[in-house]
Amino acid sequence: MGNENRSSQRKLVAVTGFVAREDTSWSSSEVAVQTLNLSRTGALLQVQERLLPGEVCALTLVKPNGGYGDIPARVVWVARGDKGYRAGVAFRNLNADQEYLVDLHLMRSEKH
Numbered sequence: 001m002g003n004e005n006r007s008s009q010r011k012l013v014a015v016t017g018f019v020a021r022e023d024t025s026w027s028s029s030e031v032a033v034q035t036l037n038l039s040r041t042g043a044l045l046q047v048q049e050r051l052l053p054g055e056v057c058a059l060t061l062v063k064p065n066g067g068y069g070d071i072p073a074r075v076v077w078v079a080r081g082d083k084g085y086r087a088g089v090a091f092r093n094l095n096a097d098q099e100y101l102v103d104l105h106l107m108r109s110e111k112h
Contacts, residue, residue, distance in 0.1 A: 013038040013105050017061040017068075019051065019089075033059070040102055042076070042091055048084040051075045059089060061101060064108055069101040 015035045031051070036044040043059065051057070055075040060068050073089040094102070 010037040010039040010042075010044070011106055012036070013108075015061050015105055017059060019045070019047065019073075020058045020060060020070075021051075022056045022058075035061070035105075036086070038102065038105055040091075040099065040106070042073070043089050045087045045089060046081075046083060046085075047087055050080075050085050051078050051087045053077055056092075057089070059091075061105065063101060064104050069098065071098050071102065 013035055015038070017033055017035070019031045019033050021029050021031070031047055031049045034046045036046055038044075045051075045059075053075050057073055057075065058070040059073045060070050063069050071094065072092040074092055076088045076090050078085055078087045091098075091102070
C-alpha cells in the first residue's frame with residue numbers, strides 16, 4: 001500500500017451504517033455502508049452504490065450502546081471493487097458528541 005500521509009492512524013473497525021447524501025437529485029438519498037477502517041479524521045467505506053468524490057454527506061453509524069449518530073463527511077475518493085465500491089471519506093467539523101462516537105468505535109476495536 002505504500003507510505004501514506006495520514007493525520008490520524010486508521011484502525012480496522014467494521015461498523016454498519018449508511019450515508020445520507022445532501023444532494024439527492026440523481027440517486028437514492030441513503031446508501032447502506034460498512035466501515036472497513038476508521039480514524040478520528042475519516043473512514044474507508046464498503047458501499048454498493050457509487051458515491052461521487054467531493055460529495056458532502058452524513059455518515060450515520062450505529063452507536064455501541066444502540067441508536068445512531070451522524071458524522072458530517074466529504075467523499076475524497078471512490079474505487080470500484082469486487083463487492084461494489086470502496087470510498088474514502090474525510091470527517092468535517094466534528095462536535096464533541098461526534099468525536100466521542102468515533103472514539104467509542106476506535107476503543108471498542110482495540111478490545112477485539
